[in-house]
Amino acid sequence: MATLSSSSASFRASSAVRRAGVATLAASLVLAAGCSSMSERERGTAQGAGVGAVAGAVLGSVTGGHAGRGAVIGGALGAVAGNLWSxxxxxxxxxxxxxxxxxxxxxxxxxxxxxxxxxxxxxxxxxxxxxxxxxxxxxxxxxxxxxxxxxxxxxxxxxxxxxxxxxxxxxxxxxxxxxxxxxxxxxxxxxxxxxxxxxxxxxxxxxxxxxxxxxxxxxxxxxxxxxxxx
The missing domain is CATH 3.30.1330.60 (OmpA-like domain)
Incomplete structure (x- = not known):
């Protein structure tokens, strides 16, 4: 039973990574398209948001939460971390x-x-x-x-x-x-x-x-x- 539970958690984490990865890829494409017009501060915010989204989605799924909600929260926290450049x-x-x-x-x-x-x-x-x-x-x-x-x-x-x-x-x-x-x-x-x-x-x-x-x-x-x- 423990093995089944562990496998289920791993599957959820893997699914979360894939879903967050799609969102992060889309954000990266937007970032790349607008890179020339973005300031250093804006680039830091966008990059932090992408990393935070992945981490939030994985954490939300593994802990039984909602991966999408975790991605949103993680993205917001990541944006703050990426925006240390004032x-x-x-x-x-x-x-x-x-x-x-x-x-x-x-x-x-x-x-x-x-x-x-x-x-x-x-x-x-x-x-x-x-x-x-x-x-x-x-x-x-x-x-x-x-x-x-x-x-x-x-x-x-x-x-x-x-x-x-x-x-x-x-x-x-x-x-x-x-x-x-x-x-x-x-x-x-x-x-x-x-x-x-x-x-x-x-x-x-x-x-x-x-x-x-x-x-x-x-x-x-x-x-x-x-x-x-x-």
């Missing part, structure tokens, strides 16, 4: 993309819902120096402009492999500190900023070519939204 962060991403257009600065959303700017050497610093170039200032100005109080900033400096760690490690941190100091002069409290220098230890390209070394001489700036206090 409207404010999306607006800041769009503003930074506009401010950095044509500079070579890359603006993107990371997998853990942070806003990342990769600032190459052409825009950030001259070789061996930690003085901010004029081309970088409009981008930094946009970071500090109307920045939500819950957003924290992490700045990581990098160098290429030219020179020793004794030179590169402090230089990379000095570059991050220069960015912090500039943002502080524009009103961003230093307590909201974390700085780090990674020297040449995290290359993104080969140091065997000038192009590769230029790519490795960079500053990465991350914006993350902390939970509201109180």
């Amino acid at each position: 409207k404010r962060m999306e607006e800041k991403r769009e503003a930074l993309a506009r401010a950095s257009q044509g500079t070579g600065v890359e603006v993107q959303r990371t997998a853990d819902n942070r806003l990342k700017l990769n600032v190459p050497s052409d825009v950030s610093f001259d070789t061996g120096r930690a003085d901010i170039k004029p081309q970088m200032r409009p981008v930094l100005d946009e970071i500090g402009r109307n920045l939500d109080p819950n957003v924290r900033v992490t700045i990581v400096g990098h160098t290429d492999s030219t020179g020793s760690d004794a030179i590169n490690d402090p230089l990379s941190r000095e570059r991050a500190e220069s960015v912090r100091d500039y943002l502080s002069s524009r009103g961003l409290a230093p307590s909201r900023v974390t700085v780090a220098g990674r020297g040449s230890h995290e290359p993104v390209a080969s140091n065997d070519t000038e192009a590769g070394r230029a790519a490795n001489r960079r500053v990465e700036i991350f914006l993350s939204e902390a939970a509201p206090q109180g």
Whole structure:
């Protein structure tokens, strides 16, 4: 009897997965069709809803509930989970993309819902120096402009492999500190900023070519939204 019950539960779960899978496939097709017009926030919501629908349908069926109702509930919860990227962060991403257009600065959303700017050497610093170039200032100005109080900033400096760690490690941190100091002069409290220098230890390209070394001489700036206090 226990074997029969187990088989029945497995059949219900399998059926739920198939039904939810059809719904998720349809949602995915809609997402793919509208992908070019969707914002990062909208894509996160849609993807979360699809995953939640599958989980909700399976749970509802296995526990004896209604698979369709479970899919609806799961989809709603998934949409919330997928929408951790807030409207404010999306607006800041769009503003930074506009401010950095044509500079070579890359603006993107990371997998853990942070806003990342990769600032190459052409825009950030001259070789061996930690003085901010004029081309970088409009981008930094946009970071500090109307920045939500819950957003924290992490700045990581990098160098290429030219020179020793004794030179590169402090230089990379000095570059991050220069960015912090500039943002502080524009009103961003230093307590909201974390700085780090990674020297040449995290290359993104080969140091065997000038192009590769230029790519490795960079500053990465991350914006993350902390939970509201109180």
